[in-house]
Amino acid sequence: VSTFVEVIDGGLRVLYLEGSPRVEQRFLRRALSSSPDIQIDFQWIDSVNRSRWPISLKQELSRDYKVFLIGDLDVDAISPKNLEKIRVLVENGASIGFLGGFHSFEAGGWGSSSLGRLLPYARDPLSRQRFDEPIRKDLHAKGPIRIVPDEQFGGVSILRLGQTREESDEAWKGLPTLDGANRLPRLLPVAKTLAATETGLPLLVAREYGLGRVLVFAVDSTWRWAMEGSAGSYKRFWRQFVLWLARRDDFDGERLWLKLARRRISVGSPLVFDAGLTLPDGTLVQGSSLSATVIDPAGNSRYVRLSKNSESFSGTIAGCTEPGDWRVVVKADRQGGEAAARFVVYRQDLELANPRANTLLMQQIASATDGGVRLPEDLPSIFKEIGQAPPVFTTSEEWSASLWDNWIIILMFAGCLCTEWFFRKRWGLV
Structure with missing residues (x-):
């Protein structure tokens, strides 16, 4: 890490x-x-x-x-x-x-x-x-x-x-x-x-x-x-x-800053960042213009679009498909300075993320499948039990029957509807 x-x-x-x-x-x-x-x-x-x-x-x-x-x-x-x-x-x-x-x-x-x-x-x-x-x-x-x-x-x-x-x-x-x-x-x-x-x-x-x-x-x-x-x-x-x-009120000059939302992202995840050119009192420099570039681990660079809000500029880095160290560079057209920050793109392998055996999970699987948990030193006794146990094969069949897909039920249902209609017609209910 x-x-x-x-x-x-x-x-x-x-x-x-x-x-x-x-x-x-x-x-x-x-x-x-x-x-x-x-x-x-x-x-x-x-x-x-x-x-x-x-x-x-x-x-x-x-x-x-x-x-x-x-x-x-x-x-x-x-x-x-x-x-x-x-x-x-x-x-x-x-x-x-x-x-x-x-x-x-x-x-x-x-x-x-x-x-x-x-x-x-x-x-x-x-x-x-x-x-x-x-x-x-x-x-x-x-x-x-x-x-x-x-x-x-x-x-x-x-x-x-x-x-x-x-x-x-x-x-x-x-x-x-x-x-x-x-x-x-x-x-x-x-x-x-x-x-x-x-x-x-x-x-x-x-x-x-x-x-x-x-x-x-x-x-x-x-x-x-x-x-x-x-x-x-x-x-x-x-x-x-x-x-x-702190006696910083008389500090002269403008400050270019860059702040990343996170320093570690997984492959394919977007990264949001903020940047700005501010005066010593913290206010945004009027008329300032910034440009941003992201550089991948291979050294290839591409521009990142920035949007201006009330106090700073915001950007979103997408398409980080290569794991490794990435770099964001923000430049100010007004003063010619630049600010840079690094972040890590990682690829997580769920199978190899934790190489240790999960004994609790193995016990749950064994219990659900009518198995058992044995230690490595019990291996000879396991083979002995397998050799002494007679081969048993069990075959199970399931049958399902439904009354509704029978032609007799259909005739009975149709007969009931017709009988009801006959009496309603005869008694003048329709």
Whole structure:
């Protein structure tokens, strides 16, 4: 069995810590996972198991994560040692984003932890939300809430949903409203409000901490954008959210990518693939044109027709009749680059796929045919039994008889019909 491992240059790893199985986290993970250069690892820290808190993230923090996302999670869920480790990582170049929720920000006690040093707002220990208490309404703003980019900082790449500032502002006005938001404490002088409500309540706040970046996003219902006709803007926003944290927002250039649905197919099976030429923010380059070629194991090549959809190009490779290593090459007419991927076509021989004897199947066959199961060392006794047993030949014959293909039955049936008709005629029933 052979397979392929695709190594993406400049890949980005994200650790997402969440304390509530809410709708937002499902849509968020799906949006980020659709980006081929972003790998998101999700850890659900259930508040039902608070007796086991704090948990250890030693294994997770040993990996090379560039971005940390903290969802609706109480600070008591993570050990202080791990929190300090995250702070040091952010100070040395990683980044962190805090998302809204009932136990987010000061409601979850984050300002009182070591991560409070990197938050863009002042500490407020009186805003703590306990699990055994009703939800505090003073910590939240009721919806409907519309996000309005700031006049000064609203042009940042996170909020860029159009080609120009005017198109982006129109796109934000067309997004569905949100259910509510967290009320953030007083902002520090180093904080930058990137977006707020129509009444001026800060929603998206950023700051620099050491070599890293910090974002606070005080809402948790952006999934409504994806459910109400703005899935493209939803995916683009969250991709740019992570790229900004990872300092990939200033990356210049276009990227040609190719993604296969599978890496192994059987002979004759079709293979679907997607390709595209995208900008750093994940949007498709307007006016881009791609061409695709498939190369068989013998080196013969043929063109593959591509169809354009809203975000990429799609193609289907058919007629893979030769087993071996195949190769797909996609070229971009705009920049002259190319992307390639390999896949395996295999021919499965059902008879030789598993050379081991299936003893269970042999026992079932022997039982169904009035036979028996013997070991190889019983072969002499088998011959002895055959020699001692008299030859027996049994012949069976089967006979079938049907009453309906008899001429007497036909006459009786016809007689009954005629008799019925005679009496019906005589009695005036017809």
